[in-house]
Amino acid sequence: MTSASDVMTFENAATMGLSRDEWDLINQRLGRTPNLCELGIFSAMWSEHCSYKSSKKWLKTLPIDGPQVIEGPGENAGAVDIGDGLAAIFKIESHNHPSFIEPYQGAATGVGGILRDVFTMGARPVALLNALRFGAAEHEKTRHLVGGVVSGIGGYGNCIGIPTVGGEVNFDKSYNGNILVNAMAVGLANSDRIFRSAATGPGNPVIYVGAKTGRDGIHGATMASAEFSDETESKRPTVQVGDPFTGKLLMEACLELMASDSVLSIQDMGAAGLTSSSVEMASKGGLGMEIDLDLVPAREENMSAYELMLSESQERMLMVLKPDVTETARAIFNKWDLDFMPIGRVTETGRLILLKDGGTACDIPIGPLVDDAPEYDRPHGDAPVRKQLASIDITNDAPISHMLKTMLGHVDLASRRWIYEQYDSQVMADTIAGPGGDAALVRVHGSKRGLAMSTDCTPRYVEADPKMGGAQAVAEAYRNLSAIGATPLAITNNLNFGNPEKPEIMTQIVESVLGMGDAARQLDTPVVSGNVSLYNETDGKAIQPCPVIGIVGVIENVDDAVGNCFVAAGQDIFVIGQGDKTDDGWLGVSIYQQHSRR
């Protein structure tokens, strides 16, 4: 099977981001040297992006249970019970590296990918949110990146017809060379009609649906797991290209098929494309899969097994169908003018077998790909203790009116209207509160119930005190929902950090995850889904740590929701909360402090 020209060496593995130990482990598990396709599959599955190898140990400490939880981490998205037999299905995911290289397509495919994660579970997406971090406003690239990312988010969400109802945007010079683009999608499904990805029934057909496979995005998951350097922009060809129109057709076709009783399991082809979808489906089902790669609908000619397996072309899905419904299912996809191709079958072998050009291109056991993925306990230490500042330590001689204008005009505090007006926040006609408030509120169609949601993080807090900053992000998200009258139910998180191989970065990760866990436990908002984005560094310099929280809650009657503006003159104004009597609050790392003297 392995031709002489196809014998891989450690040097090949290293270019795919694998370490010497990982290379040795692959050879040991296979009992031979992998070929190019097999090595590519291992490198993608063992990439930080797919395997969570640096963060898994700490993610396991997060609370994931609660009576409201229907589906915790591990599926395409998390699911919580919102009453009336309905589930809210949601997740947040990063598309940081692609968005820096090609901001429009990077952001657009970020939105497309997270939407597929949600409708893969059988939910109709009802809302999109985002969390964006850009470099300093005056940096030469920032204007270009903001413009591209905002139009990319709008370009996908507006076209597919899901309202973008909330988000946040901050600017800091640490993101000059590594922006953060996190997209969150929320969907609704009947609690008893949630679809999962575990393959079932040996012999059942494996079906490829959606767009054709091209050479775009090859090895994107590996790119997303590497630091940036000056040569990063030469990686432009690894950025996927989005097609929201095909995304819309795929969403409608999948939801139409799922309404019939035909789908046994389904998985989006996201990061690492056909590789991660086939491996995860087989692995979760404890089964194997055999795929004839010559049958994969291809957009380009002469694609190799390696390219077909590692392509991240968008708008594709892999499904296992009941054996006797193939023609009914095909008719639905034909109606929507989408490819529908049986490309293989579920097997009992526990192996991933790929056929190509009359031969075997890959024959590897599924177990090691998932279960033996490395898990590291990377060195970390105690977070450096920073001196707490009291207001008395800070002096500011400027007149209060001047300071007020300075604050209101600050790039992190000013109105975001010019951004969110570029997003369709009203399509689907259920948006009660769109962007610009504390939390967004979307009515559950046909009922009085509403879904409330928000995304939150304050990176400068996390940098100053990772544990408190991680907890604060959860608390702020919780408060934002409380402020409109909603009951928070659960959270999704997107951990954006630098290189975990550096102890000081690993310390940020560990501490902020612990803080996040503490807060989530105390507030009874378990983590039901999430994403980790590490190696957010440029030329060795890390971003401000940014563990974003996406939160979802419910309000029984949308008529009871509270707005965030003064409604009439003459009304009293109250400040509520627990003020410390001996002090008049905290000023550390506040924006006010940045404009004051110590």
Add this chain to the structure above:
Amino acid sequence: MTLSALRVAIIVFPGSNCDRDMMLAIEQLTSRRPALVWHKEASLDAADLVIIPGGFSFGDYLRCGALAGRSPIMNAVLDHAARGGAVMGICNGFQILTETGMVPGVLIRNAGLKFSCRNVGLQLCETLASPFTAGLDFGENLTIPIAHNEGNYFADADELDRIEGNGQVVFRYATSDAVGPVNPNGASRDIAGVLSSNGRILGMMPHPERAMYKLHGGTDGAKFLLKSLEALVS
């Protein structure tokens, strides 16, 4: 005839995304669910009103509305219009109507080169006889949201003079309490909606189906749709 007897058909193209919103808006007003008609159909059951909804038909690829305007169903819609049938095109539906020449003018990229989603203030103009304006007072102000990237209405000066003279201009962007510039997209003479020369076909950029109840932030969309439907009944 009563409102619930009104037969409304909504055309669905691949990429339409306001079809369901419009269906529910009409059902809310008439208690009768409109028929959704897939674009590949070659014929149309008798309808009192055909609605072409908003969205991104065919992904807006090539040019907004260009591909949808050539879908099989459009021959049936043209036949319906030729018989004097009423047609309403909202947003992408307006773009499709201009592509087929059913209403005058074209819609080009917003002057600000950005997608714009917000409330706009509209003023109802004095028009020729039309079911879409029969129940409203000329000069009346309405607040209805827009959400588009190509809503900049354009025609040459002679054409604009002609349609204004004929009373074919229905809505102009006008001052209101809405935030932002009065004219959101650079439309010629602030035009937000136009009629065909017989007054039976309406194209407009704002989305009345998004201003149906108080929690939407306004009910002017419901008011406009209801008056149109009532005029079609009588």
